[in-house]
Amino acid sequence: MNVINWIKQTQECRNLRLVNLLSSIRMILLRYDYFSCRHVYRENNKEADLASKEGLQKTLGTWHVKETLDDRTQGYYHKPFIEDP
Numbered sequence: 001m002n003v004i005n006w007i008k009q010t011q012e013c014r015n016l017r018l019v020n021l022l023s024s025i026r027m028i029l030l031r032y033d034y035f036s037c038r039h040v041y042r043e044n045n046k047e048a049d050l051a052s053k054e055g056l057q058k059t060l061g062t063w064h065v066k067e068t069l070d071d072r073t074q075g076y077y078h079k080p081f082i083e084d085p
Helices: 002-008 016-029 046-059
Strands: 063-069 072-078
Touching: 002 016, 046 063
Parallel strands: none
Antiparallel strands: 063 072
16 A cells, blocks of 8 residues: 555655665656556455565565475475574
8 A cells, every 4th residue: 555655646655765666666657648556455355465475474584385295285484594604
């Protein structure tokens, strides 16, 4: 929802790491005659909810592991332990 508000300029982006990216997006959108976007709450979009959670886990340095045994599948997030030399 924040990104949509930033693009529509109804809310100010205060994340300095995203300001340049947002500026680039706005420049690209100027090339189009029409652009539309709207927020869909995660509860109404399971695919987006899963993608959001997966992205968060990757940011934290983990990845999703699925193990299958017979007809059962179990999934979990794993963060490797790497020992400094």
